[in-house]
Amino acid sequence: MLLQGKTALITGAARGIGKAIALRFAAEGADIAFTDLVLNDEMAAALEATRQEIEAVGVTCRAYAGNAADFAETETLVKQVAADFGHIDILVNNAGITKDGLLLRMSEAQWDAVINVNLKSAFNFIHVCAPIMMRQRQGSIINMASVVGVHGNAGQANYAASKAGLIALAKSVAQELGSRGIRANAIAPGFIETAMTAALPEETRAEWIKHIPLRRGGTVDDIASTALYLASDLSSYVTGQVLQIDGGMNM
Ligand code: NAI
Secondary structure, three states: OOOOOOEEEEEEOHHHHHHHHHHHHOOOOOOEEEEEOOOHHHHHHHHHHHHHHHHOOOOEEEEOOOOOOOOOHHHHHHHHHHHHOOOOOOOEEEOOOOEEOOOOOOHHHHHHHHHHHHHHHHHHHHHHHHHHHHHHOEEEEEEEEEOHHHHHHOEHHHHHHHHHHHHHHHHHHHHHHHHHHEEEEEEEEEEOOHHHOOOOHHHHHHHHHHHOOOOEOOHHHHHHHHHHHOOOOOOOOOOEEEEEEOOOOOO
């Protein structure tokens, strides 16, 4: 068991990649704290259903409703997680949204929403978790970026900028906190089969797959395996890195 005795905090994990990461970490013995946005009864039910699914693996799991983009809310939430679990060893900044559009047609609201949910949220969580990890003298922080954060993407200026920011944030944290035993890395997934990509038109999906040497979209488990590597001691000498998990789309 690679994560026995560890507590992992994962944002936006009621579904998709975050949920797959939570389940994989739990299978390796980690206790799980995860967050998600809860705006209605359906979202509350999804949060609880995921919590039960993770707990069924045989670890302690608690779900926390919260808007990751809200600094004050995050501060309260993380304090509660620390009180509930006693320590936070792994932080995965996974919560993310898209609000695509060509730059000239992009509204200020589209820009702000994506930057706040994708990038500011990571600042919020790192800001509150880092002092806890510093006291423990160990911790692993993983920012969920994207290949478009490395290469850019027409129609996604807000999203690509937020993901590039997550990469630079991980590298900066790696430099600032390495001496305290804290590692920070980013994962840059390519085209992964989730609700986010299922919403894309079929032609767009086909176009993406054409450019992938492995000729398939990635699975959430492909990303969860990478997160496990970065969270565990398997990567104890790895920090400030961006792992592109994209079937070879970008080399
Ligand atoms: P998803 O939409 O299935 O899951 C994202 C989760 O974040 C949802 O549960 C959502 O409710 C939650 N969330 C949204 N806003 C939030 C907020 N303000 N506070 C807390 N939680 C919030 O998306 P998916 O595909 O699982 O993506 C997860 C991460 O991976 C995202 O950061 C995304 O940008 C990134 N990613 C996904 C790729 C893909 O192909 N699916 C490719 C590259 C990166």
